[in-house]
Amino acid sequence: MTSGKINVTVENIFPLIKKFLYSDHEIFLRELISNATDATLKLKHLTSIGEANVEYGNPVIEVKIDKENKKIHIIDQGLGMTKEEVEKYINQVAFSGAEEFLEKYKDSAKDAGIIGHFGLGFYSAFMVAEKVEIITKSYKNEPAAHWTCDGSPEYTLTESDKTDRGTEIILHIAEDSLEFLEEGKIRGLLVKYNKFMPVSIKFGTHTEGEGDDAVEVDTIINNPNPAWTKQPSELKEEDYTNFYRELYPMQFEEPLFNIHLNVDYPFNLTGILYFPKLSADLQMQKDKIQLYQNQVYVTDNVEGIVPEFLTMLKGVIDSPDIPLNVSRSYLQADGNVKKISNYITRKVADKMKSLFNENRADFESKWNDIKIVLEYGMLSEPKFYEKSGAFALYPTVDGKYYTFEELKEAIKENQTDKDGNLVILYASNKDTQHSYIASAQEKGYQVLLLDSPIVSHLIQKLEADNEKISFARVDADHVSNLIKKEENTISKLSEDEQKNLQEIIELNVPKGKYTVQLEAMDSTDEPFVITQPEFMRRMKEMSASGGGGMFGMGNMPEMYNLVVNTNHELASKILNNSDKEAQESNIKQAMDLAKLAQGLLKGEELTAFVKRNFSQLK
Numbered sequence: 001m002t003s004g005k006i007n008v009t010v011e012n013i014f015p016l017i018k019k020f021l022y023s024d025h026e027i028f029l030r031e032l033i034s035n036a037t038d039a040t041l042k043l044k045h046l047t048s049i050g051e052a053n054v055e056y057g058n059p060v061i062e063v064k065i066d067k068e069n070k071k072i073h074i075i076d077q078g079l080g081m082t083k084e085e086v087e088k089y090i091n092q093v094a095f096s097g098a099e100e101f102l103e104k105y106k107d108s109a110k111d112a113g114i115i116g117h118f119g120l121g122f123y124s125a126f127m128v129a130e131k132v133e134i135i136t137k138s139y140k141n142e143p144a145a146h147w148t149c150d151g152s153p154e155y156t157l158t159e160s161d162k163t164d165r166g167t168e169i170i171l172h173i174a175e176d177s178l179e180f181l182e183e184g185k186i187r188g189l190l191v192k193y194n195k196f197m198p199v200s201i202k203f204g205t206h207t208e209g210e211g212d213d214a215v216e217v218d219t220i221i222n223n224p225n226p227a228w229t230k231q232p233s234e235l236k237e238e239d240y241t242n243f244y245r246e247l248y249p250m251q252f253e254e255p256l257f258n259i260h261l262n263v264d265y266p267f268n269l270t271g272i273l274y275f276p277k278l279s280a281d282l283q284m285q286k287d288k289i290q291l292y293q294n295q296v297y298v299t300d301n302v303e304g305i306v307p308e309f310l311t312m313l314k315g316v317i318d319s320p321d322i323p324l325n326v327s328r329s330y331l332q333a334d335g336n337v338k339k340i341s342n343y344i345t346r347k348v349a350d351k352m353k354s355l356f357n358e359n360r361a362d363f364e365s366k367w368n369d370i371k372i373v374l375e376y377g378m379l380s381e382p383k384f385y386e387k388s389g390a391f392a393l394y395p396t397v398d399g400k401y402y403t404f405e406e407l408k409e410a411i412k413e414n415q416t417d418k419d420g421n422l423v424i425l426y427a428s429n430k431d432t433q434h435s436y437i438a439s440a441q442e443k444g445y446q447v448l449l450l451d452s453p454i455v456s457h458l459i460q461k462l463e464a465d466n467e468k469i470s471f472a473r474v475d476a477d478h479v480s481n482l483i484k485k486e487e488n489t490i491s492k493l494s495e496d497e498q499k500n501l502q503e504i505i506e507l508n509v510p511k512g513k514y515t516v517q518l519e520a521m522d523s524t525d526e527p528f529v530i531t532q533p534e535f536m537r538r539m540k541e542m543s544a545s546g547g548g549g550m551f552g553m554g555n556m557p558e559m560y561n562l563v564v565n566t567n568h569e570l571a572s573k574i575l576n577n578s579d580k581e582a583q584e585s586n587i588k589q590a591m592d593l594a595k596l597a598q599g600l601l602k603g604e605e606l607t608a609f610v611k612r613n614f615s616q617l618k
């Protein structure tokens with residue numbers, strides 16, 4: 001028997017491990033199963049190249065709970081270790097690794113985000129165990145070894161009579177970790193971390209068949225060959241949907257699209273991303289992409305790895321090339337991570353383009369469910385924006401879908417103003433802006449329906465990037481002014497009359513809230529229209545949905561213009577009415593109708609309006 005002192009300078013490392021890793025005790029199981037998997041795959045490799053002269057067979061990793069004796073066993077059929085190897089890999093190397101880890105991450109260790117990702121390996125067993133045994137037999141023809149350590153730096157190492165190849169780790173669970181002896185707890189951890197590990201993991205047995213045919217079979221926790229490890233050519237659409245179910249058993253909605261990621265140079269990355277139907281609560285949606293390294297689950301927080309706009313997607317990314325033992329800010333500066341992020345962005349753009357080209361009608365039908373992600377991408381990733389011209393859609397209120405180029409072509413004849421600017425009209429709500437949409441359509445204008453919360457930012461960007469193009473919401477001005485065609489129509493009223501009319505109306509309209517603006521328009525255009533100037537409204541919206549440079553704008557009061565058509569009969573009628581009361585009531589009625597069309601007539605005012613109009617019916 002050998003006994004000795006593990007070579008460490010930190011006097012007693014285990015309490016430290018416990019303390020630092022407090023919040024993530026559960027990772028011990030992932031670490032030990034990873035080691036068992038590595039040992040199994042290494043043996044597979046050795047047998048395949050003829051270095052190990054043993055039968056690889058169909059190895060299984062078994063996890064067993066012995067509740068009575070407070071023990072957990074993790075048993076593999078991998079390559080095992082000789083006594084010398086235990087000495088070398090467990091006593092010396094691994095321990096120095098743990099020590100180095102503590103030295104390096106002492107200060108930042110409180111950042112659980114880092115700590116959980118650090119493969120502390122074998123020694124994480126001491127987070128839950130007061131004593132750990134390793135009984136291991138190498139594939140080489142040598143006696144088995146038995147290592148025991150009780151959490152102090154002392155260990156013993158003897159020979160063992162184990163005859164079958166592989167390693168058994170026995171954890172004597174500490175009093176403060178007895179929860180890990182619960183079957184449900186362990187099953188939960190196995191499903192969380194090991195659901196897709198490449199070697200079968202057995203946890204207990206269950207009965208299959210009934211009556212005389214009933215047999216007891218091993219319960220295998222994982223799917224060792226998940227869809228993302230296969231080639232896209234091997235998979236049918238149905239396989240992708242099935243894998244989505246496997247990933248999110250509680251999710252009942254079908255995904256809209258999937259994107260298979262598969263690259264091995266200059267970095268290694270596989271995965272499948274899904275576009276889900278987005279719920280209104282975008283925050284809830286985040287962090288649903290799972291990150292794996294060689295089929296071992298690492299985290300579902302992919303911030304910094306996946307471009308921000310894609311964090312609303314679901315699915316799996318598997319890459320051994322993402323450094324996880326670093327802080328998030330460092331991650332963003334890492335060259336590989338940057339490349340991975342760019343690759344994913346490009347793949348998503350390419351996929352959108354091919355979906356658009358292959359089946360435009362289908363793509364259009366899904367546009368409303370995916371536009372937020374794509375519009376967000378256009379705003380935040382210049383590369384994505386460049387490519388978006390090929391698939392980004394601009395729907396009209398009538399359900400037609402244009403690309404930006406098509407749109408420009410379709411409207412250039414009728415919607416170019418006298419200065420040569422192309423004016424794109426849009427509405428954000430078909431119902432509340434109905435009367436404005438109708439007026440615009442009467443003039444033969446196309447009206448887009450742009451209703452996502454970040455659209456004001458996108459419009460701003462499109463205007464900045466395209467010369468002589470501007471966007472105006474249909475209620476931004478009187479329809480005759482939205483797209484100014486020729487010099488103003490001549491006013492029927494003289495300048496004095498106009499001045500007079502302005503005063504009369506201003507007297508009857510709440511001060512500060514509305515700016516009265518007289519305009520000479522077609523006599524058939526509406527007499528009173530309330531508009532909301534585009535610029536102020538857009539800045540306010542941008543500020544509300546979060547955006548730099550608009551600081552404070554969100555708090556500005558709503559600003560409206562009251563546009564009065566001086567060529568409409570009503571203007572003359574008001575002006576020439578000598579009965580003050582009748583004049584007032586004409587203005588009041590016209591004003592209320594204008595408010596009604598803009599959705600501003602509410603509450604008490606609305607009640608009074610209804611009452612007044614009923615009484616006029618009498």
Ligand SMILES: Nc1ncnc2c1ncn2[C@@H]1O[C@H](COP(=O)(O)OP(=O)(O)OP(=O)(O)O)[C@@H](O)[C@H]1O
Pocket residue numbers: 031035036039076078079080081089090094097119120121122123167
């Ligand atoms: N089940 C096992 N079978 C065979 N060898 C093992 C087993 N578990 C651990 N080892 C050996 O012990 C070494 C140390 O393991 P440990 O988990 O501490 O570190 P690691 O696996 O090398 O790295 P990591 O910190 O990423 O887990 C391994 O490299 C391996 O050689």
